[in-house]
Amino acid sequence: MIKNDLGRKIMFVLLALLIIVTAIIIIVRRIDLKEEEGPRVVREVPGEIRTVTLFFANSNADGLLSETRDITSEGGLENEVKQVIAALLAGPEDKKGVSAIPVGTEINRVFRVEDKETVYLDFNRALVSNHTGGSAGEYYTIKMILKTIEVNFPQVAKVQFIVAGYPVNTIAGHYKVDTPLSVRKWR
Amino acid sequence: MDNKNISNRYKMLFAGILVVAAVFLAVHPCRAQIIAKENEEVKTLGVVFADGRKTEDISLFKIESDSDELFISAYDLARIFKATKYWKPGRKRLVVKIAAKKYIFTLDTRVVMIENQPVLLRMPVRYSDGFVMIPLEFIRDILAKSRVEKVDFDEKRLVLTIGAPSYNVTGIIFDESIEGTRAVLTLTDELLYHVDNEIPGLLRLKIYGGKLNTLKISATEGKGLFKRVRAEQTEYDSYLFFEVEQSASSFRVEFMGPADEDSGGRKLVIFLEKGELPEIPDADFAGRKMVEILQASAGEYRKIEVKRIIIDPGHGGPDYGRISESGVEEKQVNLEISEMLKRMLIERLGVEVVLTRRTDKLVPLDQRGEIANVQNGDIFISIHCNGWFKPEAGGFETFFLAPARNEEESHQAAHENSSIRFENPGLDPEKLDELNFILWDMVQNEFINESSKLAELIQKSLDDRVSIRNRGVRQAGFRVLRGLKMPAVLVEVAFLSNPREEKLLLDNRFRKKVCEGIVEAVRRFREKDMIVEGR
Numbered sequence: 060m061i062k063n064d065l066g067r068k069i070m071f072v073l074l075a076l077l078i079i080v081t082a083i084i085i086i087v088r089r090i091d092l093k094e095e096e097g098p099r100v101v102r103e104v105p106g107e108i109r110t111v112t113l114f115f116a117n118s119n120a121d122g123l124l125s126e127t128r129d130i131t132s133e134g135g136l137e138n139e140v141k142q143v144i145a146a147l148l149a150g151p152e153d154k155k156g157v158s159a160i161p162v163g164t165e166i167n168r169v170f171r172v173e174d175k176e177t178v179y180l181d182f183n184r185a186l187v188s189n190h191t192g193g194s195a196g197e198y199y200t201i202k203m204i205l206k207t208i209e210v211n212f213p214q215v216a217k218v219q220f221i222v223a224g225y226p227v228n229t230i231a232g233h234y235k236v237d238t239p240l241s242v243r244k245w246r
Numbered sequence: 247m248d249n250k251n252i253s254n255r256y257k258m259l260f261a262g263i264l265v266v267a268a269v270f271l272a273v274h275p276c277r278a279q280i281i282a283k284e285n286e287e288v289k290t291l292g293v294v295f296a297d298g299r300k301t302e303d304i305s306l307f308k309i310e311s312d313s314d315e316l317f318i319s320a321y322d323l324a325r326i327f328k329a330t331k332y333w334k335p336g337r338k339r340l341v342v343k344i345a346a347k348k349y350i351f352t353l354d355t356r357v358v359m360i361e362n363q364p365v366l367l368r369m370p371v372r373y374s375d376g377f378v379m380i381p382l383e384f385i386r387d388i389l390a391k392s393r394v395e396k397v398d399f400d401e402k403r404l405v406l407t408i409g410a411p412s413y414n415v416t417g418i419i420f421d422e423s424i425e426g427t428r429a430v431l432t433l434t435d436e437l438l439y440h441v442d443n444e445i446p447g448l449l450r451l452k453i454y455g456g457k458l459n460t461l462k463i464s465a466t467e468g469k470g471l472f473k474r475v476r477a478e479q480t481e482y483d484s485y486l487f488f489e490v491e492q493s494a495s496s497f498r499v500e501f502m503g504p505a506d507e508d509s510g511g512r513k514l515v516i517f518l519e520k521g522e523l524p525e526i527p528d529a530d531f532a533g534r535k536m537v538e539i540l541q542a543s544a545g546e547y548r549k550i551e552v553k554r555i556i557i558d559p560g561h562g563g564p565d566y567g568r569i570s571e572s573g574v575e576e577k578q579v580n581l582e583i584s585e586m587l588k589r590m591l592i593e594r595l596g597v598e599v600v601l602t603r604r605t606d607k608l609v610p611l612d613q614r615g616e617i618a619n620v621q622n623g624d625i626f627i628s629i630h631c632n633g634w635f636k637p638e639a640g641g642f643e644t645f646f647l648a649p650a651r652n653e654e655e656s657h658q659a660a661h662e663n664s665s666i667r668f669e670n671p672g673l674d675p676e677k678l679d680e681l682n683f684i685l686w687d688m689v690q691n692e693f694i695n696e697s698s699k700l701a702e703l704i705q706k707s708l709d710d711r712v713s714i715r716n717r718g719v720r721q722a723g724f725r726v727l728r729g730l731k732m733p734a735v736l737v738e739v740a741f742l743s744n745p746r747e748e749k750l751l752l753d754n755r756f757r758k759k760v761c762e763g764i765v766e767a768v769r770r771f772r773e774k775d776m777i778v779e780g781r
């Protein structure tokens with residue numbers, strides 16, 4: 060009887076181990092599969108489509124990550140810029156990407172005045188009022204937008220931030236944004 | 247007994263089934279089912295983008311059974327070239343516009359219309375599994391040879407480089423003479439740099455705001471006293487690591503002449519001299535063998551007497567700065583650390599200290615600079631806590647000013663503005679503002695070498711004392727650092743958005759370490775400990 064009891068205990072331990080191992084293997088494979096999902100299957104669709112590159116920050120706040128999106132190519136530069144900014148505001152698809160643009164931020168208007176090299180981006184107040192602060196946060200709010208404009212619109216040299224129709228001094232108290240910023244040189 | 251045996255047998259059977267199931271799951275090739283595809287992916291094309299997008303691997307396919315020609319999907323083609331594409335399914339036509347040039351492909355034909363001129367491919371364009379597939383020869387023979395877009399195609403290694411790079415550190419050569427070896431870097435602008443040799447036999451050159459082709463620089467073979475060079479690029483700066491011979495006795499780094507007459511760029515020269523390696527008795531180096539640094543950085547350091555220090559507690563009043571999850575306000579932490587730093591500077595260094603705000607009130611950024619200048623400060627230190635959108639970011643960093651324009655542009659703009667002033671005595675207020683802005687910017691330019699030095703000393707000194715991540719010294723366009731007539735830095739002590747660091751920021755022991763670090767850095771800065779120093 061004692062021997063049998065021991066045998067039963069060993070059996071239970073073995074069984075428990077097996078179940079755990081199996082569960083681990085299944086979970087690991089699931090994770091594996093999620094990470095290795097194949098390329099985005101996008102069929103050719105009718106219409107004039109432009110593929111653009113968006114820049115988001117990484118989670119450590121020390122670099123940018125890029126993602127691509129398709130926009131409709133129409134309505135001139137202003138319209139394309141507006142679509143690109145709207146796509147940027149919608150946030151990253153990749154889990155590694157971080158949007159440094161405050162929640163609730165919307166783009167109202169995109170326009171140029173006589174100086175065609177400068178694009179004016181008119182956001183709603185959330186850009187400033189919802190900003191959680193911190194100089195790293197503020198740096199990447201500006202950098203994500205400038206880098207995305209630089210890469211997709213080589214004809215644009217400068218960006219002027221506008222909030223609810225008016226220029227502002229600063230977004231979160233560290234960087235000055237009251238004059239147009241150079242998309243290539245700003246840091 | 248029999249019953250027990252039977253139940254044991256069942257258990258054995260069950261265990262057996264489990265083992266088989268586990269093995270089956272582990273080995274089963276699920277992946278192939280998920281990426282089920284008609285097209286057979288045979289090779290990958292490595293794509294390098296000069297515009298900062300991360301390098302990608304693009305699938306290439308073999309479609310024709312009687313040819314080895316590789317095909318790329320029009321989707322990938324348009325994406326990597328940031329092209330505009332227009333698909334006309336009825337007419338089986340795909341229009342792709344790359345850098346304002348139009349290419350028209352027609353399915354199952356070999357003709358590509360380039361700006362209305364027909365060009366014949368060897369293989370026809372195909373439609374397969376939902377994708378328009380374009381023979382790779384289009385990239386190899388048409389795009390890479392046209393001058394519209396800068397495209398470099400390495401057929402052997404299947405590497406495609408797209409775009410004209412905007413490097414400002416463009417090349418390196420080594421040359422040797424009897425006295426030693428020179429490494430000559432070509433730069434498009436006169437960028438700030440920092441040299442150290444903390445690790446014996448290794449010189450580390452950091453170029454602030456540098457952009458370089460790491461592959462090209464690292465592939466350059468060393469010569470003479472330079473054994474090897476390796477380049478690294480971060481989001482903000484470039485680094486060059488030189489492995490040097492033990493027989494190198496000293497080095498100096500300086501800017502020399504224009505890189506070439508037309509471009510107006512600059513040459514940055516690192517000169518290594520031969521000789522016996524000296525033993526440095528300096529206690530700071532703990533007996534380590536060091537290559538003596540004759541001149542740590544370019545530019546003359548003027549003698550700066552440090553008698554009065556301006557401390558700037560960031561934010562205040564309605565500007566809270568960062569607010570942590572649990573409600574800790576950056577403005578308050580900044581003020582408390584600044585007050586502790588003030589007491590410590592007075593006690594340990596016997597200097598005078600002026601705070602730009604002593605209470606919880608709003609002081610505009612420009613006014614802080616004015617206070618510092620009017621008070622005749624010798625050093626300006628702004629104290630902040632950082633914040634990020636995710637809790638994982640952390641660490642301390644020290645900043646000095648990156649002027650909004652480069653020097654040449656500022657000079658030119660200042661010149662233009664001064665003529666405006668002479669021509670129009672009744673100044674347009676908008677233009678006056680622009681003039682102010684430029685001059686304001688140029689004031690700090692004069693102190694930029696000292697500011698970078700102070701920043702490096704603070705960062706090093708904090709690194710010796712605190713155990714959070716060292717994020718390094720960076721150059722950035724902080725408003726509060728502009729217009730200061732003294733060496734000026736901004737310290738981001740730690741992240742309020744990081745729960746661990748939030749606790750540290752509220753902990754007096756941590757604050758004390760930070761303040762001691764800054765005091766020690768100021769002491770070294772004051773003692774002109776700048777010529778021989780480790781970092």
Ligand SMILES: [Zn+2]
Pocket residue numbers: 193194233560561567568576630631
């Ligand atoms: Zn701050």
